[in-house]
Amino acid sequence: MTKYTIGLDYGSQSGRAVLVEVHSGKEVATAVKAYTHGVMDEFLPDGKTKLEHDWALQHPNDYLEVLQITIPQVLEESGVSADDVIGVGIDFTACTVLPIKEDGTPLCLMDEFVHHPHSYVKLWKHHAAQDEANRLNEIAEERGEEFLKRYGGKISSEWMIPKVWQILNEAPEIYQAADQIIEAADWVTSQLTGKIVRNSCTAGYKAIWHKKEGYPSKEFFKALDPRLENVVEEKLSKEIISIGSNAGEISENGAKLTGLKPGTAVAVGNVDAHVSIPAVGITEPGKLLMIMGTSTCHILLGEEEKIVPGMCGVVEDGVIPGYMGYEAGQSCVGDHFEWFTENCVSASYYEEAREKGMNIHALLTEKASKLQVGESGLLALDWWNGNRSTLVDADLTGLLLGATLSTKPEEIYRALIEATAYGTRTIVEAFRENGVPVNEVYACGGIAEKNALMMQIYADVLNMEIKISASSQTPALGSAMFGAVAAGKERGGYDSITEAAKVMSWLKDETYVPTLKNAKIYEQLYTEYEKLYNYFGRGQNNVMKTLKHIKKNSQNREEDL
Ligand SMILES: Nc1ncnc2c1ncn2[C@@H]1O[C@H](COP(=O)(O)OP(=O)(O)O)[C@@H](O)[C@H]1O
Numbered sequence: 396m397t398k399y400t401i402g403l404d405y406g407s408q409s410g411r412a413v414l415v416e417v418h419s420g421k422e423v424a425t426a427v428k429a430y431t432h433g434v435m436d437e438f439l440p441d442g443k444t445k446l447e448h449d450w451a452l453q454h455p456n457d458y459l460e461v462l463q464i465t466i467p468q469v470l471e472e473s474g475v476s477a478d479d480v481i482g483v484g485i486d487f488t489a490c491t492v493l494p495i496k497e498d499g500t501p502l503c504l505m506d507e508f509v510h511h512p513h514s515y516v517k518l519w520k521h522h523a524a525q526d527e528a529n530r531l532n533e534i535a536e537e538r539g540e541e542f543l544k545r546y547g548g549k550i551s552s553e554w555m556i557p558k559v560w561q562i563l564n565e566a567p568e569i570y571q572a573a574d575q576i577i578e579a580a581d582w583v584t585s586q587l588t589g590k591i592v593r594n595s596c597t598a599g600y601k602a603i604w605h606k607k608e609g610y611p612s613k614e615f616f617k618a619l620d621p622r623l624e625n626v627v628e629e630k631l632s633k634e635i636i637s638i639g640s641n642a643g644e645i646s647e648n649g650a651k652l653t654g655l656k657p658g659t660a661v662a663v664g665n666v667d668a669h670v671s672i673p674a675v676g677i678t679e680p681g682k683l684l685m686i687m688g689t690s691t692c693h694i695l696l697g698e699e700e701k702i703v704p705g706m707c708g709v710v711e712d713g714v715i716p717g718y719m720g721y722e723a724g725q726s727c728v729g730d731h732f733e734w735f736t737e738n739c740v741s742a743s744y745y746e747e748a749r750e751k752g753m754n755i756h757a758l759l760t761e762k763a764s765k766l767q768v769g770e771s772g773l774l775a776l777d778w779w780n781g782n783r784s785t786l787v788d789a790d791l792t793g794l795l796l797g798a799t800l801s802t803k804p805e806e807i808y809r810a811l812i813e814a815t816a817y818g819t820r821t822i823v824e825a826f827r828e829n830g831v832p833v834n835e836v837y838a839c840g841g842i843a844e845k846n847a848l849m850m851q852i853y854a855d856v857l858n859m860e861i862k863i864s865a866s867s868q869t870p871a872l873g874s875a876m877f878g879a880v881a882a883g884k885e886r887g888g889y890d891s892i893t894e895a896a897k898v899m900s901w902l903k904d905e906t907y908v909p910t911l912k913n914a915k916i917y918e919q920l921y922t923e924y925e926k927l928y929n930y931f932g933r934g935q936n937n938v939m940k941t942l943k944h945i946k947k948n949s950q951n952r953e954e955d956l
């Protein structure tokens with residue numbers, strides 16, 4: 396009898412489920428559910444409670460809706476019986492965290508906290524904990540904390556501890572009421588199994604946990620704030636479960652929620668980028684995978700722990716057991732294009748797109764593909780949402796240089812694409828310069844699926860061939876693979892993710908090969924990008940932060956009026 400697993404990928408804007416054949420990796424059915432509340436960055440659901448600048452929240456009920464809608468949908472669409480589903484895996488954006496009660500109830504679902512911003516889910520791109528991150532890095536530096544080097548020298552405001560500290564600083568009543576502050580990947584998994592376990596991937600990359608050393612010391616947390624001395628015991632957890640492990644089984648409640656059978660194996664939660672590595676067949680070092688969506692994550696295996704300035708983290712067994720897993724990233728990739736199409740494109744372009752039966756991205760891409768490399772005279776810094784790697788500074792902002800009265804929207808759209816490619820090249824070069832080989836480049840994610848011009852530009856800028864995942868839902872396929880490992884061989888699955896990858900991973904036949912002529916011109920443009928990167932990003936000119944400071948003060952003056 397054919398056996399199946401289900402993978403659920405929770406991205407920034409939607410949750411996606413795939414039903415996969417265990418013996419082949421064939422995706423039998425797919426379902427997508429956009430989050431009802433989307434990304435809340437202006438108001439809470441009450442429409443009245445205004446959020447401050449750099450906030451990004453989500454609603455946990457949206458995550459449950461994904462379970463309730465997409466899993467029954469893939470079963471119904473395929474006609475597969477729940478009896479033949481042997482396992483489920485979940486991956487999530489990270490660090491996406493929420494305060495909960497001991498029984499798993501999110502604080503934002505409690506009447507007393509429904510109008511309180513700090514009771515909701517802080518999405519990975521929530522950047523309002525930058526002050527806490529800056530202070531944490533200063534204190535860690537002063538104390539000579541060893542862990543800093545594992546995170547490229549700085550802890551990002553996007554990660555767990557700055558977000559927990561922001562809650563304590565700004566909402567001690569929420570901090571007090573929370574029995575745990577947990578990654579959404581682990582919370583959603585617990586909604587299926589009825590028990591809370593924490594996975595080693597988010598703990599390692601986002602919460603400063605180390606396989607041998609555990610979390611930082613009580614003395615360190617006390618140095619941040621005396622009230623944080625016991626934060627690990629009080630709000631996090633010392634019990635960390637390795638990825639590839641079983642988090643439990645579908646409970647009666649999980650069965651009611653999803654239509655799956657009680658007892659179906661459930662994999663411990665994972666991160667949407669890291670889970671994609673085995674899904675493209677990467678099980679050894681030297682092969683960099685770009686997961687390209689709202690943001691881009693760069694995941695790479697290595698033989699040993701190296702220190703790479705500005706990387707997001709290196710975790711032993713964090714991606715594939717037996718290897719060091721490296722992560723770097725760019726906080727704003729797809730978001731650049733979403734911002735541009737929503738704010739900077741005239742109605743005539745939308746009219747033309749409608750007439751041609753294409754979406755605005757496709758129209759702009761079609762026009763941009765007719766431009767020669769360098770023709771626009773534009774150069775951008777891809778920091779519309781800060782810089783995650785290699786500068787780890789959410790307070791940096793975007794830059795567009797070279798615009799004239801004849802500059803067209805498609806020229807800016809292309810310049811933004813090229814800027815994200817230069818940002819990726821900076822990361823690749825940082826790995827190589829610090830002893831972590833990058834010999835091959837792979838890509839997956841929504842953008843790798845949707846924008847051929849962008850992938851060609853990346854090949855030209857990196858001057859490397861780019862292999863593409865064959866799955867349109869690569870993270871979900873990876874989670875389905877971990878679901879098969881959670882079930883184990885005796886139930887028709889696999890005993891290791893490496894074994895599963897040999898059978899269930901997929902790549903497209905066609906690749907993107909660099910065009911030498913373009914690569915040569917991009918060398919010149921990249922040299923100019925590096926000058927801007929260093930000048931605006933490394934303190935030679937702090938105008939971006941000065942402008943942000945003036946902006947924040949003007950908002951405060953406006954609120955005082
Ligand atoms: N044709 C396109 N070219 C470039 N970016 C696109 C295109 N279509 C959508 N996007 C961007 O891709 C992002 C969504 O990526 P996706 O991988 O689907 O979601 P997620 O980030 O939630 O995993 C959005 O930011 C959107 O602006």
Ligand SMILES: O=C(CO)[C@@H](O)[C@@H](O)COP(=O)(O)O
Nearest residue numbers: 406407488489668688689690
């Ligand atoms: O930070 C990570 C992974 O470490 C991502 O979850 C985060 O950048 C969001 O990813 P998406 O672009 O929404 O897929």
